[in-house]
Amino acid sequence: MSVQKPVIFVSHAAVDSEIAGVFKSDVERNFLGxxxxxVSSDLDSLQGGHEWIQTIK
Known part of the structure; x- marks a missing residue:
């Protein structure tokens, strides 16, 4: 049985997208995966054409 790692949801204002990206990188690196x-503005988290509400849920 594999354990899914937790996902932390980061919502932010558009003007803060750069700092949110840095925060994501830092947390993922420091918590060793x-x-x-x-991150709501990150194209890896939410790709164009996907049902965003289902992805967030």
Missing amino acids: LCSLF
């Missing part, structure tokens, strides 16, 4: 971050 034990968690991942979903």
Whole structure:
């Protein structure tokens, strides 16, 4: 049985997208991949054409 790592949701204002990206990188690096971050402005987290409400849920 595999354990899914927790996902931390980061919502922010558009003007803060750069700092949110830096925050994501820092947390994922410092927590050694034990968690991942979903950042609302990050194209890796939310790709164009996907049902965003389902992705967030």
